Structures are given as C-alpha cells and as structure tokens.
Amino acid sequence: MRLFIASPVKLDDYASIQKDFKDIIEGRWVKEENLHLTWVFLGNVKDEDSIINKLKKISPLVNKADIEELGYFGRPPRVFFAKAEKKSLYEKAGTFKEAGFDLYRFKPHVTLCRIKTIHDYKAYKEKLKEYREKIMGLILPEINLYESRLTSEGAEYTCIYKIKSIQS
Incomplete structure (x- = not known):
C-alpha cells in the first residue's frame, strides 16, 4: 500500500484562494x-x-501551527502551496529522523494545486504578494499515517493510524 505520514490542515477560506487564482493558473x-x-x-x-x-x-x-504565505516549487512553477515555516515544525521533523524516518529536504508546506499552466506570470506574482504574511489557516496538532489510493478523480486518503494527543 502507498503510505505517507501527515498532519491535517484547516484553511479559513480555501475557496477564496482558488477564486483569486482561477484565471491566473490552470491545474489540479x-x-x-x-x-x-x-x-x-x-x-x-x-x-x-x-x-x-x-x-x-x-x-x-503540542500546538497548532499557522499557515501563512503562498509559494511554489519548480521552474517553471509546478506545485502551488501554502507555507508553514515554523521552528516548531522543523523541531518536530527532527523527531521523525530520530525515530528512523528519512526526511529528504523537509520543507513544511501544504500543496494546494499541481500547476499545468500559468496564464499570466505577472498577475501570478502580484497575487502572491497579496498573501504575504497573511494567516490562512492552521496545521492541526495531529500526526497520522495515511494510505493513499490514486483514482481518476484524484487521490483518496484513509487514516490507518493516529498518534494520539494528550487531550484526546
């Protein structure tokens, strides 16, 4: 089975982000x-x-972490994401290494879209500026093991194990 370890995310207004970029980028x-x-x-x-x-x-x-700012990976951009550059996330990533997991070039982010085409690079860069230092949501204080099944409609995820928090 295809597995990954992740924390769920809650964005305040994902629909607005999609609307703001719908005429600028095309993708999934x-x-x-x-x-x-x-x-x-x-x-x-x-x-x-x-x-x-x-x-x-x-x-x-221990705590939720804010998601702030938007960015991209690739030249040309292929992955459109929301950033979560918090020291606590890098520290937590270190505990994964200590437990024996391989974190190849860990960069805390939430993938929003797989970009096929950017129709207007100038508008894209300008729109990204509007999201600088803007809190858009939270990474929830959960760590889960997920199974990922690829379908024609996209990936489907099933949680198969949770690291339980002290509060639960």
Missing part, C-alpha cells in the same frame, strides 16, 4: 478534505506494522 486543485502537511512520504509499503512501531516513538504536535 487538491480537495479541501485532503489538505495536509506531509512529514514523510513512504511510498509503497508491504507491512505498515514496522512504520507504526516507529510512529509510537513520536509524540503528537
């Missing part, structure tokens, strides 16, 4: 219920028990 938007911050992408795994045993060594996130 992530369904709102699938928005997440990926800690580790594991790929195809035959036995999730070893993964769960490693996850048991990791404590949950």
